[in-house]
Amino acid sequence: MKEQPTQLRLDNQLCFSLYAASRQVTRLYQPLLKAHGLTYPQYIVLMILWQQDGLLVGEIGKRAQLNSNTLTPLLKRLAQQDLVTRVRSERDERQCHIYLTDAGKALEAACSCIPQQMLAQTNMPVADLQQLKALLDTFLSSQLSDN
Amino acid sequence: MKEQPTQLRLDNQLCFSLYAASRQVTRLYQPLLKAHGLTYPQYIVLMILWQQDGLLVGEIGKRAQLNSNTLTPLLKRLAQQDLVTRVRSERDERQCHIYLTDAGKALEAACSCIPQQMLAQTNMPVADLQQLKALLDTFLSSQLSDN
DNA sequence: CTAAATTATGTCGTACGCGATATAATCATG
DNA sequence: CATGATTATATCGCGTACGACATAATTTAG
Numbered sequence: 001m002k003e004q005p006t007q008l009r010l011d012n013q014l015c016f017s018l019y020a021a022s023r024q025v026t027r028l029y030q031p032l033l034k035a036h037g038l039t040y041p042q043y044i045v046l047m048i049l050w051q052q053d054g055l056l057v058g059e060i061g062k063r064a065q066l067n068s069n070t071l072t073p074l075l076k077r078l079a080q081q082d083l084v085t086r087v088r089s090e091r092d093e094r095q096c097h098i099y100l101t102d103a104g105k106a107l108e109a110a111c112s113c114i115p116q117q118m119l120a121q122t123n124m125p126v127a128d129l130q131q132l133k134a135l136l137d138t139f140l141s142s143q144l145s146d147n
Numbered sequence: 148m149k150e151q152p153t154q155l156r157l158d159n160q161l162c163f164s165l166y167a168a169s170r171q172v173t174r175l176y177q178p179l180l181k182a183h184g185l186t187y188p189q190y191i192v193l194m195i196l197w198q199q200d201g202l203l204v205g206e207i208g209k210r211a212q213l214n215s216n217t218l219t220p221l222l223k224r225l226a227q228q229d230l231v232t233r234v235r236s237e238r239d240e241r242q243c244h245i246y247l248t249d250a251g252k253a254l255e256a257a258c259s260c261i262p263q264q265m266l267a268q269t270n271m272p273v274a275d276l277q278q279l280k281a282l283l284d285t286f287l288s289s290q291l292s293d294n
Numbered sequence: 295c296t297a298a299a300t301t302a303t304g305t306c307g308t309a310c311g312c313g314a315t316a317t318a319a320t321c322a323t324g
Numbered sequence: 325c326a327t328g329a330t331t332a333t334a335t336c337g338c339g340t341a342c343g344a345c346a347t348a349a350t351t352t353a354g
Contacts, residue, residue: 009198014276015172015265016191017283020212022169023341024287025162030342041310044163051156058332065167068333070311077309094319094332118162124289128282129161135279136164140171142271170311177312188340205302215303217341224339241302241349300351306344316335322328 028121032114036107041066042078043111049084049100050108056089057096083107175268179261183254188213189225190258196231196247197255203236204243230254 026040033043041064048063049055055063061071075098078084083104089095122129173187180190188211195210196202202210208218222245225231230251236242269276 009194013194013262014280014283015176017280017287018165018169018172019187019191021283021287022165023212024290025165027342028290029162039309040166044166047156047160056332057334065170066310067312069313069335070309072334074310089332092320092332094317096333115160122286122289124286128285132279132282132286133161133164135275135282136161136168138275139269139271139279140164140168142269143171143175174312186339203302204304213340214342216305216343217339219304221340236302239302239350241347243303296352296354298351298353301349303347303349305346308342310341311339313338314336317333319331319333321330324325324327 025118028118029114032117036110037081038107041070041074043114045071045074045078046083046100046104046107046111049098049104053105054097054099057098060098078104172265175265176261179264183257184228185254188217188221190261192218192221192225193230193247193251193254193258196245196251200252201244201246204245207245225251 029040029043033040038046044064045060048060057068057071057075060075061067064071066074075084075086079086081103082101085099085101087097087099089097119126119129176187176190180187185193191211192207195207204215204218204222207222208214211218213221222231222233226233228250229248232246232248234244234246236244266273266276
């Protein structure tokens with residue numbers, strides 16, 4: 001152990017807590033999602049499509065905050081599992097609509113208990129969880145980014 | 148758009164905010180760390196070693212919450228960059244101590260301004276950031292996990 | 295003492311993330 | 325109406341994450 005600038009200590013860093021918490025959540029989801037053959041990012045994309053079907057790849061990307069370099073392979077894997085179909089737009093051949101298949105639609109009901117199951121894995125009061133989410137959303141929109 | 152259980156809506160999910168915020172932070176770190184040839188997980192490992200040098204792979208793993216399947220290749224890349232050396236323990240040949248090289252030690256000073264630079268990229272009050280970290284740490288320790 | 299259990303690290307396979315770049319379609323402008 | 329700019333998606337490369345398994349060293353029990 002040594003004297004050291006306080007700010008470089010890992011246990012003082014918000015960013016590390018964020019990084020650790022995010023991975024822990026993904027690990028907690030994993031057994032619940034594996035039962036349906038899904039990963040967490042795949043589940044996110046499906047939640048987006050359950051809310052609005054037939055979106056373009058780019059629209060899904062905006063909502064999930066993922067680009068085509070991540071989404072294209074992910075969507076192909078969902079298509080391989082017959083959960084979605086990829087349909088080129090007729091107006092604009094560059095665009096690609098993503099539609100849920102019947103199996104993809106049916107998965108929504110099967111996944112409806114997952115939020116409850118996740119919630120059951122913490123003993124933190126719901127009010128605190130809501131405040132945490134509110135702070136995270138403020139943090140997300142407080143970034144002074146260039147683009 | 149359709150009627151839907153509120154809990155399956157992405158914009159209502161703490162877990163997604165966490166996932167998005169974590170990735171955004173990593174993206175914000177990237178240009179700062181790239182200047183030193185580092186990724187964010189590599190920077191985490193170095194911060195751990197700056198605090199205490201010569202740790203075992205497993206000790207680093209406990210602090211970073213990463214296993215050997217992630218750490219071993221990462222440490223090899225740090226060794227390739229001459230930032231750390233890997234030394235087998237003489238008492239127990241299974242163990243592997245990780246020591247900073249002079250270059251690895253020198254990086255600490257070079258990185259000392261990074262926390263400030265990260266902080267400068269948000270306009271969120273410091274008190275809110277502290278509260279966010281406190282809630283995240285509570286969340287992290289509130290998981291009723293099996294292991 | 296020795297075989298079985300445990301432990302520390304490493305390897306493998308799959309799926310992200312994301313910067314950089316490619317490709318092809320559409321748009322804009324002269 | 326041609327051609328350069330823009331846009332949507334895809335591909336490539338590298339570095340994580342992480343479950344499952346491998347390997348080798350140490351410990352534990354009988």
